[in-house]
Amino acid sequence: MNDQSTGHRPSPGPGRPLSIALQALDPDLPLPVYAKSGDAGADLRSRADLTLGPGERALVPTGVAIALPEGYAGFVHPRSGLAARHGITVVNAPGTVDAGYRGEIMVTLLNTDRDEPFRVSRGDRIAQLVVQRVEQAVFEVVDALPVSERGGTGFGSSGTA
Template sequence: MTMPPEPQTVPVALRRLDGGLPVPTQARPGDAGVDLHAREDVSIAPGERVLVATGVALAVPEGYAAFVHPRSGLAARHGLTIVNAPGTVDSGYRGEILVNLLNTDAREPVEVQRGDRIAQLVLQQVARPVFTEVEDLGESARGAGGHGHTGTSTTLPATAGPTRKD
């Protein structure tokens, strides 16, 4: 049996702006992202968006970017998401990472407490595009079809779906 390769690690300089908060870490081995924590208590009213400080600043290496993603549990349980998801932290940015949280629930406010895990940060290598201007982009199966052009329905085989064993 072949062993999977060791995960790649990338050194990233981190400046803690709040010593009372933990350094971002993976919740479990194999997780793609590290957890970002709220630096302050905030109450987010229905439909409201709030920039929440995380207490950390990074020096993302050249050739990489860090992306701030919503936490799926907060989205499912409370309707809490990130307005510009994923938020992009460029390699040249040195300020505190702020998370632009949005409460999508129509009725209930969301209470965020200092230290709560509010987002995930994923580091990815990025390529710089070098554009070549052309008159024709050529053909593709999709063509110029835009948002929603394939519809929402999928015909599933008759055997698809959950099965019940009595």
């Protein structure tokens, strides 16, 4: 069952994959796929050729648009190999694709290397899309928060390593 006007589909049952409507905006590019069974992220590819100089960033099109069901979001993560070998990351990692967004998924890549430019070729795997169930919260104003073991301690306070 599929509501064609919104692309929303019922949530899958246990052990069944989530079906997501995908529009291929560039039919010559491979569609997002999971490299291995059980992987969390599906590879997104570059629709463009470009060079990122040291410290430069660019908004890179992926050639795909999706219609996520309500209650889900897509999160665009850097690819660990690009980060480790070339210093290429996603600036706003993870980038968020909301269920209501229907435009092309874009990735803001950043070259963190100080010396070397990085060449992105059309079809290169540039990021990963992780789809997750999400909840919307109702924020309730209170005078005080319940006590917790951690309390108000922040960055770096949970250990030395």
